[in-house]
Amino acid sequence: MLERSTTDILILGSGGAGLFAALHAFNADPDLQITVAVKGLLGKCGCTRMVQGGYNAALMPGDSVERHFMDTIAGGKWLPRQDLAWRLVEGAVERIRELENELGCFFDRNADGTLHNKAFAGQSFDRTIHKGDLTGIEITNRLMEQVWDRPIQRLEEHRAIALIPTPTGDALSGVLMIDMRSGNFRFVQAKTVLLATGGGPTMYRYHTPSGDKSCDGMAMALRAGLHLRDMEMVQFHPTGLLAGPSTHMTGTVLEEGLRGAGGYLLDGAGKRFMYDYDERGERATRDIVSRAIFAEMRAGNTTPHGGVYIEMKHLGVDDVRRRFKGMVERCADCGFDLAGGRVEVVPTAHYMMGGVIFEPDCTTSLPGLYLAGEDSGGVHGANRLGGNGVANSTVFGGIAGETMAAHARQDLAFREPDESSIEFETARARYPFTKPSGDLNALRERLLDLMWNQVGVLRDSTGLEQGIADLDDLKCELMETGLADGGQVFNLTWHDWLNLQSQIDVSQAIARAALQRENSRGAHFREDFPEEGDLAASTYTVVRMAGDSLELTVEPVDFSIVKPGSSLIDGEAGMPAVAAK
Amino acid sequence: MPTMSALNVSVWRGAADGRFETFEVPHSTNQTVLDVVTYIQRLLDSTLSYRFACRVGMCGSCAMTVNGRPRWTCRTHVTKVAPDLRLEIAPLKNLPVIKDLTVDMSDFFTKWQRAKGRFAPTKTRSDPVEKIIPDSQARQAADAGIECINCAVCYAACDVVTWNPDYLGPAALNRAWTLQNDTRDGDQRQRLRAVAGDAGCHACHTHQSCQEHCPKNLNPTASIAGLKAAAFRAALTGKL
Numbered sequence: 001m002l003e004r005s006t007t008d009i010l011i012l013g014s015g016g017a018g019l020f021a022a023l024h025a026f027n028a029d030p031d032l033q034i035t036v037a038v039k040g041l042l043g044k045c046g047c048t049r050m051v052q053g054g055y056n057a058a059l060m061p062g063d064s065v066e067r068h069f070m071d072t073i074a075g076g077k078w079l080p081r082q083d084l085a086w087r088l089v090e091g092a093v094e095r096i097r098e099l100e101n102e103l104g105c106f107f108d109r110n111a112d113g114t115l116h117n118k119a120f121a122g123q124s125f126d127r128t129i130h131k132g133d134l135t136g137i138e139i140t141n142r143l144m145e146q147v148w149d150r151p152i153q154r155l156e157e158h159r160a161i162a163l164i165p166t167p168t169g170d171a172l173s174g175v176l177m178i179d180m181r182s183g184n185f186r187f188v189q190a191k192t193v194l195l196a197t198g199g200g201p202t203m204y205r206y207h208t209p210s211g212d213k214s215c216d217g218m219a220m221a222l223r224a225g226l227h228l229r230d231m232e233m234v235q236f237h238p239t240g241l242l243a244g245p246s247t248h249m250t251g252t253v254l255e256e257g258l259r260g261a262g263g264y265l266l267d268g269a270g271k272r273f274m275y276d277y278d279e280r281g282e283r284a285t286r287d288i289v290s291r292a293i294f295a296e297m298r299a300g301n302t303t304p305h306g307g308v309y310i311e312m313k314h315l316g317v318d319d320v321r322r323r324f325k326g327m328v329e330r331c332a333d334c335g336f337d338l339a340g341g342r343v344e345v346v347p348t349a350h351y352m353m354g355g356v357i358f359e360p361d362c363t364t365s366l367p368g369l370y371l372a373g374e375d376s377g378g379v380h381g382a383n384r385l386g387g388n389g390v391a392n393s394t395v396f397g398g399i400a401g402e403t404m405a406a407h408a409r410q411d412l413a414f415r416e417p418d419e420s421s422i423e424f425e426t427a428r429a430r431y432p433f434t435k436p437s438g439d440l441n442a443l444r445e446r447l448l449d450l451m452w453n454q455v456g457v458l459r460d461s462t463g464l465e466q467g468i469a470d471l472d473d474l475k476c477e478l479m480e481t482g483l484a485d486g487g488q489v490f491n492l493t494w495h496d497w498l499n500l501q502s503q504i505d506v507s508q509a510i511a512r513a514a515l516q517r518e519n520s521r522g523a524h525f526r527e528d529f530p531e532e533g534d535l536a537a538s539t540y541t542v543v544r545m546a547g548d549s550l551e552l553t554v555e556p557v558d559f560s561i562v563k564p565g566s567s568l569i570d571g572e573a574g575m576p577a578v579a580a581k
Numbered sequence: 582m583p584t585m586s587a588l589n590v591s592v593w594r595g596a597a598d599g600r601f602e603t604f605e606v607p608h609s610t611n612q613t614v615l616d617v618v619t620y621i622q623r624l625l626d627s628t629l630s631y632r633f634a635c636r637v638g639m640c641g642s643c644a645m646t647v648n649g650r651p652r653w654t655c656r657t658h659v660t661k662v663a664p665d666l667r668l669e670i671a672p673l674k675n676l677p678v679i680k681d682l683t684v685d686m687s688d689f690f691t692k693w694q695r696a697k698g699r700f701a702p703t704k705t706r707s708d709p710v711e712k713i714i715p716d717s718q719a720r721q722a723a724d725a726g727i728e729c730i731n732c733a734v735c736y737a738a739c740d741v742v743t744w745n746p747d748y749l750g751p752a753a754l755n756r757a758w759t760l761q762n763d764t765r766d767g768d769q770r771q772r773l774r775a776v777a778g779d780a781g782c783h784a785c786h787t788h789q790s791c792q793e794h795c796p797k798n799l800n801p802t803a804s805i806a807g808l809k810a811a812a813f814r815a816a817l818t819g820k821l
Contacts, residue, residue, distance in 0.1 A: 041686060044642050044731070045634040059710075097706045104700020104763070106727060109720075113712030137639055137730055145699035145756075148690060181679055210634045243611035248619065248636040248655060330637060333656040335611060441623045485628045490680045493627035 002426065003179070003186045007035040007153065008408040009401075010175060010190035012160045012217065014038040015048035016390055017196035017373030017397030019143035020095075022152050023103075024401030025408075032408055035188065036147065037155035037177060039197070043144030045212045046198050047374070048393055051136030052255050052326075053120060054128035055099075055394075056387035057092040060117055063125040065089045070573035072388060073562065075122045076353075076381025077521040078535045079230065082561040084379045087360045088388065091395035096129055099394070103142045107131050120386045121256065121285055122574050128387040133255060133326045139390065155188075157181050159495060160197065160216060162425035163224040163369065164417045172224075172368030173417035176425050180495065183488025185426050189414050192368060192404040195221060196397060199352035199374035201234050201510075203503040205452035206251040206348040208237060214499035215506040217375040221356045222505055222545045226366060229377040229542050229555075230354035231506075232513035235384055235523045236457050238289035239265075240348025241334070242307040249334050251348045254327055256386060258310060258338075259283060261323065265293065266309040266342065267301040273308075287383065287523055290347035294457040297346070307346035312338060347457055351389060353380040353523065354513070357542070362400035368415065370404055372396035378540075382522025432497045435482025440493065443478055444500055447507065450474070455511045460528040464515040471511060475504050508550060513541040516552045535564035586666060588659065590617055592629065593671040596678045601669070602626075608659065608666060614647050615654035617668060618682065631682035638796065641732030645682050646671040651737040653796045673737040689733045692749045697775045698756035701768030711765055723762040726755045726804050728797055735791035735801055747780035751791035751801035754782055758804035761811060773808070773815055782808040 009025050011018045014036055022036050039045060058068040068089040073080055096115075099105040107129050108116040120128040131138040147154075157180040164187065166173050174189035200213030218228060239254045259265070259282045267273050277292040278284035284292075293308050303309055312320045320339040321328050331338040355377035362370045373393035380388060454467030478501060483494055519533035520526050539554040562568055588608045591601040604621050615633055622629040633643035638656045645654050648662055648669050659668070676684035704711070713720055735751040736742055742750050757776045760766050776782050782805045791801040815821040 040632070040634050040640075041642060044640045050635050050637070050639050094706050097708065097710055100710045101704040101706060101708055101765070102702045104702070104760075104766070106723065106763070107710075109713055109715045111715065113714045115710050132728075134639070134728060137728065141729075141731065142700060145693070148694050149699045210640065211636055212634050244609065246609060246620065247611050247613060247616045248633075249611065249613065249616075252637045330656065333638070333658060334613070335658055335660070437627075440627075483627065487628065490630040490683060491628065492622055492630055496623075 001184050002422070003184055004189070005186065006189045006414055008032040008191050009034045009404050010188050010192070011036045011194045011196060012175065013046060013196035013198055013373070014042045015046035015196065015198050015373060016139060016143070016393035017400070018194065019043060019140070019147055020394050020397030021194050021196060021372060021401035021404065022147050023143070024398040025405040026150050026152060028402050028405035029409055032405055033153070035153040035155060037158040037160060037175070037188065039157070039159045039216070040212045041156050042147065042154050043140050045210055047200060047209050047213065048390055049136045049140040050210060051139070051390045052133045052253065053386045054118060054130030054135045055092070055096060055390050056120070056123070056127050056385065057096040057129055057391065058089060058125070058127055059093055059096060059115065059129070060125070060127065063127055064569070065093065066568040067125055068092070068127060070562070070567055070569050071123045072380070072385060074573035075383050075385045077383060077532065078538050078564050079381030079521060079540055079557060081378035082559065083360050086561060087399070088379055088392055088395055091399070092391040095391070095394050095398065099139060099142070103146055105131070105138050105142045107138070121260070122385050124571060124573060124575050136390065139394070158186065159498070160220065161429050161498065162421070163193070163220050164421050164425065165224065166415045167418045169418070170367070171415055172366050173415040176422055178429065181490055183491060185429070187417065187422055189417060191408040191414060192370060194370045194372060194400050194404060195356065195375050196373045196393070196400070197375055199355060201349035201352050203447055203451045203507045204349035204456060205448040206240050206346050208240060208251055208253045208348050208350045211248065214502045216502045218355060218509070219502035219505045221375070222509060224366065225545065226364060227357045227542050227544045228355060228509060229357050229540050230381065230513070231509045231543050232517050232524045232541060233353035233382050233522060234349055234510060235286065235351040235353060236290040236347040237350040238286055238293055238347050239310055239345040241331070242303070242305045242344040242346040243334060244305055253348065253350070254310065254343070254345060255324070256286070258312060258324060258327065259289065262315055264311045264314065265289070266311055267296050268303045268308070269301065270309070273301070287525070290457050291525055293347050303344045305344050307344045309342040310345045311342045313340050351384055353377070353382065353384050361403045362396055363403060370400045372400040382524060429498065432481070432483045432494065433486055435480060437484035438481035440481055440497055440500070443474060443481060444496070447474055447500065447503060451507055455507065455514055457525065459514050459524070459526050461515060464511055468508065468511045468515065471504055471508050478504065509543045512550050512552055513543055516541045516554065588617060588663065589667045590621065591669045592618070592621065592682070594681055596680060599678070612659045613655055614645070614652070614657045614659060614662070614668065614670065615643055617659060618654060618670060629682070630680045639730060641730040644673055644732045644734050644737065646673060646737070651734045651794055653732060653734065656796065673733060675737050675739065675742045676733065686733060689731070689736050689750070689752070692753045693731065693756060695775060696749050696753035696757040696781070697768060697772040698753050698760065700760060700763065701766055703765060703767040713764065719762045719764050722807070723759050726759045726799050726801070729755055729799055730797065732796065734794050734796060738790040738794040740788055740790060741784055741786055745780060745784060748784045749776065749781055751805065754808055755799065755801040755804040758807045761808070770820065773812055774821060776808050777812040777821060782812060
């Protein structure tokens with residue numbers, strides 16, 4: 001059964017990007033009909049809520065948007081699209097004031113009452129605004145309340161499955177989704193659609209994102225023919241909790257600050273190893289620490305569950321308990337003593353820098369489709385600075401809301417959908433009900449292992465080629481694996497099947513882009529091509545789906561604001577203020 | 582991971598008129614109640630419905646009734662709640678069941694709005710961020726309840742909600758009190774009016790169930806007492 005509805009503005013996702021888009025669209029024109037559709041409950045799923053660290057904005061005297069920009073470019077290893085990075089750092093300043101003054105976020109203060117800015121790795125100035133170590137909850141709760149308070153329609157537990165074009169295919173007509181509670185299909189015709197479902201590299205054995213994430217947004221964009229860039233750039237956080245394969249706790253982040261404060265990383269025998277890899281020891285950047293841990297794991301120097309240990313007790317058990325209250329409590333709930341004992345950790349897939357190519361006003365190559373947040377690509381380049389993720393989603397979410405409101409006001413008529421596309425996509429989603437049931441969970445486990453082993457922290461051509469072949473096999477097996485239960489009502493296992501399909505499609509894009517990039521930049525490390533290559537000749541990868549196969553190209557980076565070797569600031573971008581003197 | 586023994590798990594199936602079904606799930610050392618539910622759905626009965634998102638106590642999507650008590654399932658260690666290896670898992674109370682372990686949380690969110698649980702600005706993005714001394718009394722009072730993640734555990738634990746389905750409940754009132762202490766907020770009088778009605782703060786019987794069950798160790802009972810006193814003072818001075 002197919003239900004149909006219309007809306008001027010349709011927003012997919014309710015993280016920082018989706019909620020900001022809804023509020024800005026409403027403020028721009030309260031007469032527009034605005035609908036937010038989300039896979040879970042509004043504001044309660046997705047990853048903005050899970051932000052621990054904070055929000056980068058150049059608000060302090062002595063800091064500048066130029067400095068924030070240079071840190072972002074240097075951190076991104078010269079791959080960010082510079083006009084997007086500029087829009088990010090410029091917009092972040094206004095967003096922080098909007099969050100505090102208009103939406104009611106209550107960020108931490110210094111003793112004199114001014115905003116507290118904390119230090120975060122890879123930045124030349126302390127500019128990370130935060131609310132303890134639970135910044136994302138504060139931001140998302142306040143946004144969610146404001147959206148509830150306005151006449152904005154909510155389609156909760158509605159999973160988007162396809163972008164439906166017009167019959168000629170030259171614009172977007174709307175989005176096909178599944179009402180997960182009833183199991184019915186719903187086509188929402190919309191003048192403008194924002195894709196803001198968030199990326200989330202959940203296809204890796206160890207991963208941090210929310211359990212509802214499965215790269216649906218990028219998978220839908222690929223199938224709709226959009227171009228995605230930087231897909232090889234998957235950021236690994238070095239210290240995910242390791243508690244065995246059968247618990248959801250495994251992979252969840254133990255915060256960066258533990259290493260920053262002087263925490264030790266120890267191999268299975270209890271020996272520190274980070275100084276074998278970097279003179280900064282445990283305080284080296286995320287990518288270096290992740291690779292070092294991965295190398296130790298591959299050499300077999302591991303803990304019972306196959307990772308390494310983090311140890312804090314030499315910093316004083318009571319101090320650790322006080323400074324890292326949230327982390328200590330979380331570990332304690334799971335049976336681990338972070339303050340006084342050792343906790344097993346492992347690198348964990350955290351964030352996708354890559355995504356759909358979009359413009360600074362959030363438009364895309366497909367009229368009617370807009371992009372913001374982790375589904376989009378180009379803002380962060382090869383690496384994202386801690387604190388730039390939530391800035392990205394909220395800055396561009398707000399811009400998208402304004403652009404969509406302006407366009408929705410201009411467009412008088414809804415675009416007719418390609419009915420055959422609706423039929424095709426409905427049949428594609430129902431496909432697993434037509435096959436005999438099989439061991440879906442075993443396929444999921446295989447995907448996690450193959451991405452971790454072949455397309456993970458350390459890569460080479462042999463592993464990547466094997467990974468691509470294995471992904472092809474996995475996809476074929478998925479198409480032969482059906483569901484035991486024919487009911488569509490709140491059928492999580494049906495959605496697990498659809499999740500796996502999205503994850504495999506996006507995994508193929510990651511693996512192909514990783515094979516394409518024959519150098520090592522930021523999050524992407526090729527053991528067979530360990531050099532970063534000529535910065536001035538930097539290129540970025542572009543992947544698109546043509547028929548059933550992926551096509552790869554590379555494009556030169558346009559250094560539209562600053563070229564490698566030059567800078568907009570005095571001192572060194574990305575270096576802590578003291579080190580840069 | 583060593584499997585020590587099997588858990589005997591009773592799980593609610595169906596909607597309000599459902600029944601418990603029993604499963605045997607291997608017990609392991611690092612195992613949360615959410616892991617048990619997922620094990621059943623992935624490996625024993627693919628038709629089981631439940632809800633979770635963040636896995637780490639940030640989203641408030643996965644609360645259920647575990648051995649009679651409302652709890653986050655993601656951060657509830659099995660060994661802490663089931664020393665005899667028996668678990669009974671049911672949907673949250675005081676909210677309509679959709680299917681199996683999922684409830685419809687709409688009423689809970691609607692009441693948050695009825696209590697005017699949202700900031701009313703007095704400044705704009707063009708203004709500088711306000712200076713607020715962190716150890717000022719109002720800031721401390723606002724901070725006390727601000728970390729609520731709207732998981733509805735307190736709402737499910739509250740007897741008054743069971744007796745009076747109109748009652749706003751502890752989470753919404755706690756949010757209202759937090760905002761009453763926010764010196765930047767511009768809707769103090771309206772909000773106090775919204776929470777001072779029959780189904781508002783005065784309906785609380787101070788059973789302290791909310792405080793006892795809050796996974797964040799917040800104290801909605803104290804927030805409600807703050808609202809009661811403020812409403813009383815406002816009524817006396819004719820400002821309600």
